[in-house]
Amino acid sequence: MKKTKLLAVILAAALSLMLAGCSGDAKKPIKLSAPAGLQISGTTLTWGAVPNASGYSVDIDGVLYTASANSYSLSALSDYRTYTIKVMAIGDNTAYSSSAWSDSIPYTIDEPGSETPQLETPAGLEIYESDHWTMILKWNAVPDAQSYVVEIDGASYGANQTSYSLSSLTTAKTYSIRVRAIGDGVNFRNSEWSAPVSYTVEPTEPPSGNIEDMSCRQIIDYIFANVQQTPYMTQRTPEPDWEDWGWYSGTQEVRNLEAWFLGGVTGVPFTEATAFESPMNGDFSLVVIRLEAGANAAQWRDSIYSGLNPMKWICMGGNAKRVVRIGNVILAVIANTPDIDNIVATFNTLA
Numbered sequence: 001m002k003k004t005k006l007l008a009v010i011l012a013a014a015l016s017l018m019l020a021g022c023s024g025d026a027k028k029p030i031k032l033s034a035p036a037g038l039q040i041s042g043t044t045l046t047w048g049a050v051p052n053a054s055g056y057s058v059d060i061d062g063v064l065y066t067a068s069a070n071s072y073s074l075s076a077l078s079d080y081r082t083y084t085i086k087v088m089a090i091g092d093n094t095a096y097s098s099s100a101w102s103d104s105i106p107y108t109i110d111e112p113g114s115e116t117p118q119l120e121t122p123a124g125l126e127i128y129e130s131d132h133w134t135m136i137l138k139w140n141a142v143p144d145a146q147s148y149v150v151e152i153d154g155a156s157y158g159a160n161q162t163s164y165s166l167s168s169l170t171t172a173k174t175y176s177i178r179v180r181a182i183g184d185g186v187n188f189r190n191s192e193w194s195a196p197v198s199y200t201v202e203p204t205e206p207p208s209g210n211i212e213d214m215s216c217r218q219i220i221d222y223i224f225a226n227v228q229q230t231p232y233m234t235q236r237t238p239e240p241d242w243e244d245w246g247w248y249s250g251t252q253e254v255r256n257l258e259a260w261f262l263g264g265v266t267g268v269p270f271t272e273a274t275a276f277e278s279p280m281n282g283d284f285s286l287v288v289i290r291l292e293a294g295a296n297a298a299q300w301r302d303s304i305y306s307g308l309n310p311m312k313w314i315c316m317g318g319n320a321k322r323v324v325r326i327g328n329v330i331l332a333v334i335a336n337t338p339d340i341d342n343i344v345a346t347f348n349t350l351a
Contacts, residue, residue, distance in 0.1 A: 032099040035070070035087040040107055043075040050089035052096050057088045059101065063155050076158035078149040078180050078190050080111035112189045119145055119191035122179040127166065127199055135199070137177060138163040144188050145181035151193070152177050166199060174200040211326050211350040216274035216288040217248075219329070219350070223286070227346040232339045236284045238276065249275040254287065261287045262332060263307030269295045282313035285334040286343070293328070301325045310334045326351045 035056065037048040045058070049070040056067040061083050065072065077083060085107055089099040124140035137150065141162050148159040153175055157164065169175055177199055181191040211219065224237050238247065249257070254273035258266050261275050270289040277285045291297050304323050311317035318334040322344050325331070331347045333340055 029091060029093060029095055029097040031097050032089040032091050034099045035089055035102040038085070038087060038102055038105040040074065040105065043073060043077075044071055045074055045085060045087075045105075045107070046071045047087055047102065050099065052091070053089035053099075054092050054096075055090045057090055057098075059086045059088070060084075065155075073158060074107060075147060075182075076149050076156040077107070077109060078156065078182055080109050080190075082106050082108040112183075112185050116183075116187070116189045118189045119143075119181040119183050121192045122148065122181055122194040125177070125179060125194055125197045127197065135166040135169075136163050137166055137179075137197075137199070139179050139194065142181035142191060144183070145191075146184050147182045149180045149182060150177065151180070169199065169201055172201050174198050211329055214350070216251075216272050216290055216329075219288045219331075219347070220274050220276055220286060222350070223343055223346050226349070227339075228342045230339055230342075232336055233342070236335075247277060249273075249277075254289070260312070261285070262289075263304045263309065265300075265303050265307050268300055268304070282316040283310075283318040283334070283336065285312075285318075285332070287332040289330050289332075291328040291330065295328060297325050297328045297330065301330050304330065304332050308332060308334065324348070 030052075032050050032053055035047040035050055037046075039046055047056075047070050050056075056070065056072075058065045058067055058072045060074075060077070067087075072087075074083075074085075083106065084104050086104045087102045091097045091099070120142050122139045122142055125137065126139070127135055127137050130136050139148075139162050142148075148162070148164075150157045150159050150164045152169070159179075166175075166177075175198065176196045178196040179194045183189050183191075214222065227233060229237075249261070251270075251273045254261050254270075254275050258268060261273075262268055268289065269292045271292050273287065273289040275285070275287040291300060301323050305321065308321045308323060309317075310319065310321050312334075318336050318340070320337045320340045321332075321334050322340055323330065323332045324344055324347065326348070331344070333343050335343060
């Protein structure tokens with residue numbers, strides 16, 4: 001009888017532990033608090049920071065924009081009318097889920113008196129490719145304009161100069177784009193919208209998997225798209241607008257900064273190159289070069305490896321380096337382990 005009771009107690013305790021474990025595995029993310037305290041000063045919307053939010057979504061009349069901090073510029077809004085704005089805190093979907101929407105707040109842009117002169121309508125809209133492979137919209141300057149608004153398929157974005165990057169447009173489709181000049185509201189009214197221009201993003205064909213058919217830039221894109229994603233790599237995988245900031249370097253830039261990118265080695269006979277260094281973390285460098293025909297690829301690989309310094313950023317750096325090659329294509333990497341080996345493994349799938 002005593003044995004039976006003891007066994008029952010042990011089984012009850014075991015069941016309790018099992019249920020506790022299951023409960024822990026099924027733990028739901030905590031819902032973030034909705035943003036509060038929305039207010040507008042000038043053209044800046046602010047609200048109280050929400051603890052543990054990874055960012056915010058701003059809804060302006062049904063169009064969503066992202067904000068990394070608890071403020072958002074409304075300078076891109078140019079129509080003379082009242083807008084309705086609300087904000088949501090974004091969770092990481094692991095420990096925290098996104099909040100409900102905040103209460104809405106109105107934002108009104110009053111039209112100046114009809115006697116106020118109107119700015120000229122922007123003209124000369126043109127789309128071209130920059131040195132960083134980014135498509136750029138440009139237009140002629142409008143005298144007395146304070147800034148500009150670029151409208152892309154109905155969503156408005158501010159511009160303080162006569163150009164705007166289209167790198168965030170990645171969905172394969174045709175976009176309609178127009179521009180308006182913004183006045184000071186006292187001496188000049190906003191201009192009319194320009195005539196629209198079209199910009200088409202073609203569907204991208206995946207790389208063939210043959211390294212000889214790929215550019216150095218395509219090789220880097222292939223690595224980022226296929227490497228095992230870890231928290232370390234996720235933080236270092238480029239976002240679309242990083243290209244605008246110059247974190248990618250093309251052939252001529254790598255040549256000009258050869259010693260920096262290639263471990264102090266100069267005179268490397270490459271015909272093409274692309275480099276990416278993390279803008280957020282001084283511990284990550286990814287460089288791909290293609291040597292000219294007949295170059296001693298093994299010798300150049302060894303020279304670059306000998307000179308490459310994972311601590312080249314002085315006060316910070318990666319904890320490992322790797323320099324490998326496939327034919328006359330060399331990959332030089334500074335990163336942390338084990339991710340650096342995942343990068344090399346991904347590169348080697350192109351062999």
